[in-house]
Amino acid sequence: MTEFAPHRARKRFGQNFLHDHGVINRILRAVHAKPDQHLVEIGPGQGAITEGLLDSGARLDVIELDKDLHPLLMARFGLNPQFALHRGDALKFDFASLVNSDEKLRIVGNLPYNISTPLMFHLLQQSDCIEDMHFMLQKEVVQRLAAQAGDNHYGRLGIMVQYHCRVEYLFDVGPGAFNPPPKVDSSIVRLIPHAQPPHPADDPACLEQLVRAAFSQRRKTLRNTLKGLLDSDAISAEGIDPVLRPEQIDLAGFVRLANRLARQRN
Known part of the structure; x- marks a missing residue:
């Protein structure tokens, strides 16, 4: 050997x-x-x-x-x-x-x-x-x-x-x-x-972009970090308070926001 x-x-x-x-x-x-x-x-x-x-x-x-x-x-x-x-x-x-x-x-x-x-x-x-x-x-x-x-x-x-x-x-x-x-x-x-995501995103690329933006300045509120993607009214429309910080939002909440972003773009 x-x-x-x-x-x-x-x-x-x-x-x-x-x-x-x-x-x-x-x-x-x-x-x-x-x-x-x-x-x-x-x-x-x-x-x-x-x-x-x-x-x-x-x-x-x-x-x-x-x-x-x-x-x-x-x-x-x-x-x-x-x-x-x-x-x-x-x-x-x-x-x-x-x-x-x-x-x-x-x-x-x-x-x-x-x-x-x-x-x-x-x-x-x-x-x-x-x-x-x-x-x-x-x-x-x-x-x-x-x-x-x-x-x-x-x-x-x-x-x-x-x-x-x-x-x-x-x-x-x-x-x-x-x-x-x-x-x-x-x-x-x-x-x-997952065989199927528990919270399906209409466009996973939108989810990735939105989550990246949200955590780019994690101590700031969603209203600030998502500026340019979603305004406060759009965030509120998904049942999420825009003055919350990103670490307070669960996966389902981020998918709802990403799906709204995808709809806006279409």
Whole structure:
């Protein structure tokens, strides 16, 4: 068997390698992969979770940007017919290209903080072919994903992800579970795309624009942040007080405002 020198985690890739077997097993139990499923792991690193995912008998594609990890991953898993390595950037990857017939993908990943938000939005654009997603993220990001109106962490990220997915905050992971230990706590989250959004937007692009504008100055009132999109009368017509701040408005309220904006434009 080929021997490889220990791989040093690279800051430019945001690498922190998971090594705590208790945490690894807890993640694998949360994913609960089955032999007839098709999984995709983003950033497998040294294969801490990869091995357990393959042990389930599921088909597994992994996407790894760090070319120095490719020979290590191929040496460990390359002979398994259920394993396939894709060399490249997950932010540019066409996940739909992996789908056969009517199957759906299950996505798993320990995501670096610097790409977590754009990568989630990239995946949401392809959510028709995704069954669920299990991610390890910085704890603060998971708090933002799961936050409800009125919470300190409530904002654009949570609203837009909750529009597309059910968000389940699973558990926290301390820095000691990684090598090198990060300076922040991490958390595991499960995202399950809605078959139909609970509050459908007539034009999701209008919703995105309106939520972005609303939170551009989050301490100001809707009347001020939505100026140029909706006036006070239009906001009031949707049963929302225009002197409220954006963090006081729930997803359903933002969808009502976005639908009014879409009607005005048409």
